Amino acid sequence: MAIKHKLLDEITCDQPCHKGDNYCILKEMMKHDVKYNNRLVMQSACVNKFKYEESKRQQKDIGWNIAYNLWVEKGYAKAFGDLYNEDDSLTVLYNKVIKSIK
Numbered sequence: 147m148a149i150k151h152k153l154l155d156e157i158t159c160d161q162p163c164h165k166g167d168n169y170c171i172l173k174e175m176m177k178h179d180v181k182y183n184n185r186l187v188m189q190s191a192c193v194n195k196f197k198y199e200e201s202k203r204q205q206k207d208i209g210w211n212i213a214y215n216l217w218v219e220k221g222y223a224k225a226f227g228d229l230y231n232e233d234d235s236l237t238v239l240y241n242k243v244i245k246s247i248k
Contacts, residue, residue: 156236189226192240193217221247 197213208216217223225246229239 184232185230188230188232188236188239189223191236192222192226192243195236195240196222196244 193210193214196217197208197210200213200216201207222243225243226239229242229246231239234242
């Protein structure tokens, strides 16, 4: 199933890139109408949110690659797979994943 613009708007609304000019892979998907499934987009949004929070914690931009590697290494990717529910909002799902590891 292709991701809808409404879902992308919903999951990027609280992302740091939504209001600014910063690059955002999710905004690029929306701009170019890339056809991805909802699960992939939701996990990408979670990693993007994790990247922002971890960068803030480390007081530097850790970049997408490091964020993705940390997401996998720390077990968040597995937790996401175990907890994914397409009816959950990004915020609910992200919080479930983070809390399951901490």
